[in-house]
Every structure is written in C-alpha cells, then in structure tokens.
Amino acid sequence: MTVKVAIAQMNSTVGDLAGNRAKIFDLSRRAFEAGADIVLTPELSLVGYPPEDLLLRNAFYAKTQEAFAGLAADLAQFKDLHVVVGLPLQDEKGVRHNAASVLLNGEVLGTYRKHDLPNTTVFDEKRYFMSSDQAFVFGVKGVRFGINICEDTWFEHAPMRARAAGAQVLLVPNGSPYHMNKQHLRYETMRKHVSAQGLALVYANLVGGQDELIFDGDSFVMDAAGTICAQLRHFEEDLQLVEFDGATPVPQALAAPLTTEAQVYQALVLGVRDYIGKNGFPGVLIGMSGGVDSALTLAIAVDALGADKVRAVMMPSQFTADISWIDSRDMVKRLDVRYDEIPIKQTFDAFRATLADEFAGLAEDATEENIQARIRGTLLMALSNKHGSIVLTTGNKSEMAVGYCTLYGDMAGG
The missing domain is CATH 3.40.50.620 (HUPs)
Structure with a gap:
C-alpha cells in the first residue's frame, strides 16, 4: 500500500499565530490536492521558533490553543488527511511541553511531547518545557508512523521508544539552525540514532531567519539503510510529496549540493531578508x-x-x-x-x-x-x-x- 507524505518546509514567524495558521492551512490544501495522506510541518510551526519568553505567558498558550482549534476546524474539509502541527502545550497544572499534534478530520488524533530538551549554545528549552517519556505512534494504510521532535533524534532513547511502540517510519519536526556543513552532521546523526533502529525517517526543518538564527530548510527523507531518498530546497520554503511503499520511501532524484560559499551567501541573504521583513x-x-x-x-x-x-x-x-x-x-x-x-x-x-x-x-x-x-x-x-x-x-x-x-x-x- 502506498502512503504519500508531504514535507511542508515553512518559514514561520514567532508570535504570528494568524499568519502561521494560514500558511499551514495553505500547505495542507496543496498537499491534499496532490494526494497526500500526511503533512509534516516543522517544530513549533504554529507559533514560530524559538518563541523564547513568550513561553512564560499563560495568555500565549491560550491564544495558541485558540489558533490551533481554528486550524483543526479549517482542516476538517480535507478528509482523512493527517496534519502534524508543532505547538507548545500547557496542562491544567501549568506543566509545559514542546509538542506535535496530529490533526485528522477536525479532531486531535494524538500528541507527542518532546523528550530531549536542548540547553546549550542557542537553545534554552529547559527554561520553558518539561520532558516526556511517552511515545506516540499512529497508523496510515497499514504503516505505523512515530513522532520525535528535533533533539530527540540526536540521542538513541527516543527513537528506540518509538520503535518499541511499533513505529516503522519516524516523522521528525525540526527547528535546526544552520551552520556551515550542518547537513552532513544531520545525516550522520540520523543514521546513528534512527536508521540504526531500523526506522525510515522524514525530517521536516524550518526555513527562514529569526533574529540571530537562520534555518536552512534542507528537509530530507532517509530510508532504514541510511540512504537519502529525497531532499528539499536549501534556504527556501518548499512542499514536496514523498511516496512510501509500505515503510520504504521511494527514491527521488537529488539536486547537487551547494558549495560552502553558496550556502553561506544564501544564508546571509535569507537572514537579512527576514530580519528586515519580520521586524518591519x-x-x-x-x-x-x-x-x-x-x-x-x-x-x-x-x-x-x-x-x-x-x-x-x-x-x-x-x-x-x-x-x-x-x-x-x-x-x-x-x-x-x-x-x-x-x-x-x-x-x-x-x-x-x-x-x-x-x-x-x-x-x-x-x-x-x-x-x-x-x-x-x-x-x-x-x-x-x-x-x-x-x-x-x-x-x-x-x-x-x-x-x-x-x-x-x-x-x-x-
């Protein structure tokens, strides 16, 4: 049975709930019209990444839930389309999580909460979020999909838990900033911690500039043997469908990688454009x-x-x-x-x-x-x-x- 997964490599803006919601809806509409079964958006796609101290405001979670409920209702028209949306969650006790929820026919099918919270270099997620050990796996046309979020796949325990829960393919929303030759590091890390578990991988990364950070996109699909089967654009928004034959991704033609100089130049252009544009x-x-x-x-x-x-x-x-x-x-x-x-x-x-x-x-x-x-x-x-x-x-x-x-x-x- 063929399953089509759409990678929605989007440029979110921190705090622009209406704009991000509209972008997720538009990407989902285009994916649905192309025959997708699943749409995977990046980490915290609904609110932008990193939201920093907005995550300390109760009102921010309330507004996020309002936007999320509206998005769920909007997406209900796309029958049987599974849309993975990244968002922060706060429970009734005030415990906060970096999460990814699956929307299906206007309802929340389930939610995964991030386990490994980065707290070095540009990251300080332990300031805002609590960790969770619970795996989440859902089925589409006989294939079992698990979710990990970004840093989870830089260690072995979250992918192992997903595999133990029955996952065959790992969906990974990411907010992974660019530095020179970062993509090679991502490939090697995914092979070490995801392919080693016998899992195929769909890696959806943010693209765009956010203050001093630049996200390069470069989303990709890797099979269980560690082979790259699909690659999205560098430093641009992109939407690409990848077919899975069961739990095995069907390889696509790959564009030639950019030189280091071209990478750096495109990163600088994107960083300037978004800093100017997002700050008005x-x-x-x-x-x-x-x-x-x-x-x-x-x-x-x-x-x-x-x-x-x-x-x-x-x-x-x-x-x-x-x-x-x-x-x-x-x-x-x-x-x-x-x-x-x-x-x-x-x-x-x-x-x-x-x-x-x-x-x-x-x-x-x-x-x-x-x-x-x-x-x-x-x-x-x-x-x-x-x-x-x-x-x-x-x-x-x-x-x-x-x-x-x-x-x-x-x-x-x-």
Missing part, C-alpha cells in the same frame, strides 16, 4: 568605502530586499583615495541603488579642534583614523533614526576576531 523595517542603509566588505554587504542587501529598499552612503574625508570613489560609484551603478555622498572633512576638523588641547604634542595615530570611522557611524545612525531604515554593519568575522574594526564606528548598526 522599510529598508537598509550601508556605508560605502569602496572596499570588498561594503561591496559584498551591498550585494547581499540587494539580493535580499531589492534595490529599491537599499541606500548606500559614501562619506569621504580628505584622506579618501580616488580608487574608493571610483569603486563605490561603480558598485552602486551596477546594482542601481540610491547613492549619496556626505563629505565629513568639516566634521573631522571640528573633532580635531575640540581635542587639540588634549592631543597637544602627541603624534597622529590610529586615534584620528578611528574618529573618522566614528563620525561615519554617527551619521549613518542619524539617517537611520530619521528615516527608519536599519544600518547594516560591514565588518567581517575575521576583523571582529582580531579587533580590527572600530567600536562605535564600522561596528555601528543594527
């Missing part, structure tokens, strides 16, 4: 220098937002080299963004005059260079305050690591 900024400001860093930042911004939402500002002093003018003007012409030049010589001279007594008898050094950078940072932030656009910093991680960038200067921005 009208656009961005970039201080141009003619150098590689500001040029790359400008290209990322235009790819993320479009040229109409990007403004470049050149702030030359008497020390600015001709090549800086030439390169800056060439770059903004190529990308067709608004470009302004604001000379800072008078401002720089005023600073030096103000500090003349303090600096008397002392040789010029990096101090004067840093004054220029700090003038530029102040002007960019003034434009940001007045017009509402956010300043993108142009320093890179290598400079940050060795202290080469200027505090309150090229480090100024949002």
Whole structure:
C-alpha cells in the first residue's frame, strides 16, 4: 500500500499565530490536492521558533490553543488527511511541553511531547518545557508512523521508544539552525540514532531567519539503510510529496549540493531578508568605502530586499583615495541603488579642534583614523533614526576576531 507524505518546509514567524495558521492551512490544501495522506510541518510551526519568553505567558498558550482549534476546524474539509502541527502545550497544572499534534478530520488524533530538551549554545528549552517519556505512534494504510521532535533524534532513547511502540517510519519536526556543513552532521546523526533502529525517517526543518538564527530548510527523507531518498530546497520554503511503499520511501532524484560559499551567501541573504521583513523595517542603509566588505554587504542587501529598499552612503574625508570613489560609484551603478555622498572633512576638523588641547604634542595615530570611522557611524545612525531604515554593519568575522574594526564606528548598526 502506498502512503504519500508531504514535507511542508515553512518559514514561520514567532508570535504570528494568524499568519502561521494560514500558511499551514495553505500547505495542507496543496498537499491534499496532490494526494497526500500526511503533512509534516516543522517544530513549533504554529507559533514560530524559538518563541523564547513568550513561553512564560499563560495568555500565549491560550491564544495558541485558540489558533490551533481554528486550524483543526479549517482542516476538517480535507478528509482523512493527517496534519502534524508543532505547538507548545500547557496542562491544567501549568506543566509545559514542546509538542506535535496530529490533526485528522477536525479532531486531535494524538500528541507527542518532546523528550530531549536542548540547553546549550542557542537553545534554552529547559527554561520553558518539561520532558516526556511517552511515545506516540499512529497508523496510515497499514504503516505505523512515530513522532520525535528535533533533539530527540540526536540521542538513541527516543527513537528506540518509538520503535518499541511499533513505529516503522519516524516523522521528525525540526527547528535546526544552520551552520556551515550542518547537513552532513544531520545525516550522520540520523543514521546513528534512527536508521540504526531500523526506522525510515522524514525530517521536516524550518526555513527562514529569526533574529540571530537562520534555518536552512534542507528537509530530507532517509530510508532504514541510511540512504537519502529525497531532499528539499536549501534556504527556501518548499512542499514536496514523498511516496512510501509500505515503510520504504521511494527514491527521488537529488539536486547537487551547494558549495560552502553558496550556502553561506544564501544564508546571509535569507537572514537579512527576514530580519528586515519580520521586524518591519522599510529598508537598509550601508556605508560605502569602496572596499570588498561594503561591496559584498551591498550585494547581499540587494539580493535580499531589492534595490529599491537599499541606500548606500559614501562619506569621504580628505584622506579618501580616488580608487574608493571610483569603486563605490561603480558598485552602486551596477546594482542601481540610491547613492549619496556626505563629505565629513568639516566634521573631522571640528573633532580635531575640540581635542587639540588634549592631543597637544602627541603624534597622529590610529586615534584620528578611528574618529573618522566614528563620525561615519554617527551619521549613518542619524539617517537611520530619521528615516527608519536599519544600518547594516560591514565588518567581517575575521576583523571582529582580531579587533580590527572600530567600536562605535564600522561596528555601528543594527
């Protein structure tokens, strides 16, 4: 018997219950029309990930339940479609769980509560949730599907419990942030803890930027032998149906993996786009220098937002080299963004005059260079305050690591 599982790789927004609910409904509708039996959405898909201290508010759980009930009623029209929805739950005693519930014909078929709560690096789930040991397995056309959530599959006990409860295929909603070469680590971890249990795996990961985190999507299907049978898009929303012949996924053609450079560039573009969009900024400001860093930042911004939402500002002093003018003007012409030049010589001279007594008898050094950078940072932030656009910093991680960038200067921005 063939079972069709739809992976709904979606970009949730934290706290946007109405928007996330509408997105889950639309993805489920499209999956149903394509013949899906199951729709798997990512971790905490209904509320966005990570909700952080919203999870400490009772009203947040009440609003979540209201949205969840509405979604269940909306999905009832899709007869016999199983939709796995991630959401936080709070019981009558106030105990809170990171959960995934299966909706079927307007009712909750069952719920799985996360066991392994990550509490390192960017995660602090033990601050909000309690762990649960209970497995949850449900059947569709003779195939038994279990659920684990994200971190559960980075250890062996939750997949083992699912297997012991009769699962043949593991559905895994994820909120797994991107870092370079993360996908290879995911593959190896799933082989070690899921394939080793004799389980096939459907891995549905979030995509999108949320504050300092970027989720790359890269959802996939793995068979019980550890072979990748399907792969969703990188850094984009996606909906893909995968057929199972019994408990065995039918292999699909796989796209070539991205190079590391392409991964990083797409991650930066997505992070900028969602930070600007989800926080409601009208656009961005970039201080141009003619150098590689500001040029790359400008290209990322235009790819993320479009040229109409990007403004470049050149702030030359008497020390600015001709090549800086030439390169800056060439770059903004190529990308067709608004470009302004604001000379800072008078401002720089005023600073030096103000500090003349303090600096008397002392040789010029990096101090004067840093004054220029700090003038530029102040002007960019003034434009940001007045017009509402956010300043993108142009320093890179290598400079940050060795202290080469200027505090309150090229480090100024949002």
